[in-house]
Amino acid sequence: MGTRGAFLVDHCGAARALCGAGPASTLIDTMLATETTLPTLPDLERAASVVYAAMPPTPQYAWPLLSRRCGGGGGREVWVKHENHTPIGAFKVRGGLVYLDRLLRTEPDVEGIVSATRGNHGQSLGFAAARHGVRALVVVPRGNSAEKNAAMRALGVELVEEGEDFQDAVDAADRVAAARGWHRTPSFHPWLVAGVGTYALELFRGAPPLDTVYVPIGLGSGVCGTIAARDALGLPTRVVGVVSAGAPAYLDSLAAGRVVSRPVSTRIADGLACRTPVAEALAHVARGVERVVAVSDDEVEDAMRALFSDTHNAAEGAGAAALAALLRDVRDGTAHPGARVGVVLTGGNVDRDAFARVLAGGGASSS
Numbered sequence: 164m165g166t167r168g169a170f171l172v173d174h175c176g177a178a179r180a181l182c183g184a185g186p187a188s189t190l191i192d193t194m195l196a197t198e199t200t201l202p203t204l205p206d207l208e209r210a211a212s213v214v215y216a217a218m219p220p221t222p223q224y225a226w227p228l229l230s231r232r233c234g235g236g237g238g239r240e241v242w243v244k245h246e247n248h249t250p251i252g253a254f255k256v257r258g259g260l261v262y263l264d265r266l267l268r269t270e271p272d273v274e275g276i277v278s279a280t281r282g283n284h285g286q287s288l289g290f291a292a293a294r295h296g297v298r299a300l301v302v303v304p305r306g307n308s309a310e311k312n313a314a315m316r317a318l319g320v321e322l323v324e325e326g327e328d329f330q331d332a333v334d335a336a337d338r339v340a341a342a343r344g345w346h347r348t349p350s351f352h353p354w355l356v357a358g359v360g361t362y363a364l365e366l367f368r369g370a371p372p373l374d375t376v377y378v379p380i381g382l383g384s385g386v387c388g389t390i391a392a393r394d395a396l397g398l399p400t401r402v403v404g405v406v407s408a409g410a411p412a413y414l415d416s417l418a419a420g421r422v423v424s425r426p427v428s429t430r431i432a433d434g435l436a437c438r439t440p441v442a443e444a445l446a447h448v449a450r451g452v453e454r455v456v457a458v459s460d461d462e463v464e465d466a467m468r469a470l471f472s473d474t475h476n477a478a479e480g481a482g483a484a485a486l487a488a489l490l491r492d493v494r495d496g497t498a499h500p501g502a503r504v505g506v507v508l509t510g511g512n513v514d515r516d517a518f519a520r521v522l523a524g525g526g527a528s529s530s
Contacts, residue, residue, distance in 0.1 A: 199443050201387060202357040204395035207364050210261045210357040217260050217294065220365045221248045223505070228473035229486075234493050238501035241489070242370045246362055246509050247476060251286040251314070253434075253510030254362050258384055259287030261358030262348065263295055270346065273297060277340035278348040279332035281433045282311030283510055288348060289318030300345065302336040304328050308433065310514045328427055330438040350382045351441040360388025366505055367396055374502035375401040377485035379509050380413050380455065381435050383444025389507070390451035404448055404455040405488040407435040407463070407480075413448060414455050416440050431460045431467075431517070434481025434510060458487040464521045466490060470508065471522060479513035 202210070223244045230241045246254035266273060275298035278288055285301035292299035300321040303312060307324065315322055325335040333350070340347035349355075362385075367373070376393075378386045386404050393400050406413050409429030416423045424439040448455070458466075463480050466487035470478045478486075485506035492498035513521075 199353050201391035201394065201447060202353065202360055203391075206357050207360050207392060207395060210257075211361045211364065213261050213264045214257050214358060214361050217290075218250050218256065220369075221245050221362065223366050223369045224474075225370075226474045229469070232469060232473060233489055233504075234498065234500070239493075239498070240371075240503045242366070242373065242503070242505045243470075243474065243476075243486075244362060244366045244505060244507045245476065246507060247478065247482060247511030251283065251290050251318075252512045253283035253286065253479075253482075254359050254385060254507070255283040255287035255510075256290055257287075257361050258355035258358035259284070259289075259291035260294075262352065262354040263288070263291035263297065265354045266346065266348075267295055267297070273346050275300060275343065275345040276348045277302070277336050277343065277345045279303070279329065279336040279350065280315075281329055281332075281436060282308050282315070282512060283434060284350055285315045285320060285322075286311070286318060286512075289315050289320040293319050298345075300339060300343075302326075302332040302339065304332045308512070308514050311512055314512070328438055329436055330424075351384055351387075351444050355384045356387045356391060358388075359384050360391045362507070363389040363392035364396075366507070367392055367398060367400070370505060371503060372398070373400050373505045374499060375403055375453075376505040376507065377403045377405055377456075377488050378507050379432075379435055379481050379484040380404045380406050380437075380448065381481060382437055383413070383441055383448060385507065385509060386452065387444055387447045390447055394451070401453040402451060403488060403492075404452045405435075405484045406437075406455060406457050407432040407484065408457040408459045410436050410438070411457055412437050413440050413445065414457050416445050417449055417455060429460055429480070431521070432463050432480035432484055434479060435484060456488040456491065458484055458491060462487040462491060464524060467513070467518070467521050468524075476508065477511045477513060477518060478508050479510050482508045482510040482513075485509070 279302045302323045407429040410427045412425040427436045466483035
């Protein structure tokens with residue numbers, strides 16, 4: 164069995180390989196020993212039943228122009244998972260639906276929920292809370308997307324703007340939840356992972372066998388859900404995580420073998436703007452991905468243009484990050500020739516002015 168096979172069979176060994184020998188690998192081993200178990204196939208199926216009570220499955224399509232752009236002349240086929248087609252325009256709605264369902268089964272008297280977000284997580288909670296008649300308060304950093312803020316308010320969310328970045332919003336949400344006595348909803352939790360993992364279940368079942376899937380990493384629920392679905396179905400598919408070069412905390416934490424914080428500077432991929440990783444998510448990423456790629460804002464914007472040119476779908480920055488990584492791998496010769504690959508378009512919630520600027524910023528003609 165080759166290196167890749169060894170990785171898929173011995174994920175803990177892969178984590179040590181990612182982080183190297185010595186103290187870093189010891190720290191990863193400690194994290195792995197205490198991590199939360201990923202959802203099983205029955206967990207994902209139960210989550211899917213909750214999700215489908217509110218929305219249909221999203222499509223996955225192989226777009227010929229996109230495949231050609233990514234080296235389709237050599238046989239490479241690219242499948243896009245369209246999470247921009249959910250009721251809130253992003254994959255997060257799945258986690259919100261499952262989290263609220265599970266929460267109200269265990270704590271039926273919850274008066275309200277509090278969370279922090281850059282937008283899509285807050286919309287997911289607002290959408291789910293409205294279905295159950297539960298009040299929702301969401302803290303966003305100052306300067307957050309005006310259109311995402313408007314979308315949350317339209318869903319009935321009480322919006323509070325505080326702090327300079329997502330981590331500041333998290334701290335503020337903790338204080339608000341304690342002051343009001345409301346349930347503090349995290350941005351990473353096994354219930355959220357089970358919910359968002361349903362998109363990966365759909366992708367793996369709906370597309371032909373995939374050699375590799377590229378998945379953006381914000382706080383980690385999406386990539387962990389993809390790993391869970393891959394493992395639950397017993398597939399050999401490689402999972403490549405994608406971070407912003409302007410938010411490299413997960414990449415640097417993997418290299419260090421521990422959680423490290425990094426400043427955030429991305430101008431376009433706000434959904435990837437993580438300053439401090441979640442330890443449990445980091446452990447799952449270390450165990451379950453082949454590698455993590457950091458893409459620049461310029462590469463993300465080029466991928467946004469490519470998706471619009473080749474599929475006529477709008478992608479926010481984080482939603483285009485997976486394609487940006489694939490295009491980088493194609494240029495570098497890292498992508499396996501003749502492979503069938505998947506990219507997760509995690510959301511399309513980009514502000515109009517920002518999208519107009521991106522589309523006007525460069526050519527994305529098919530190559």
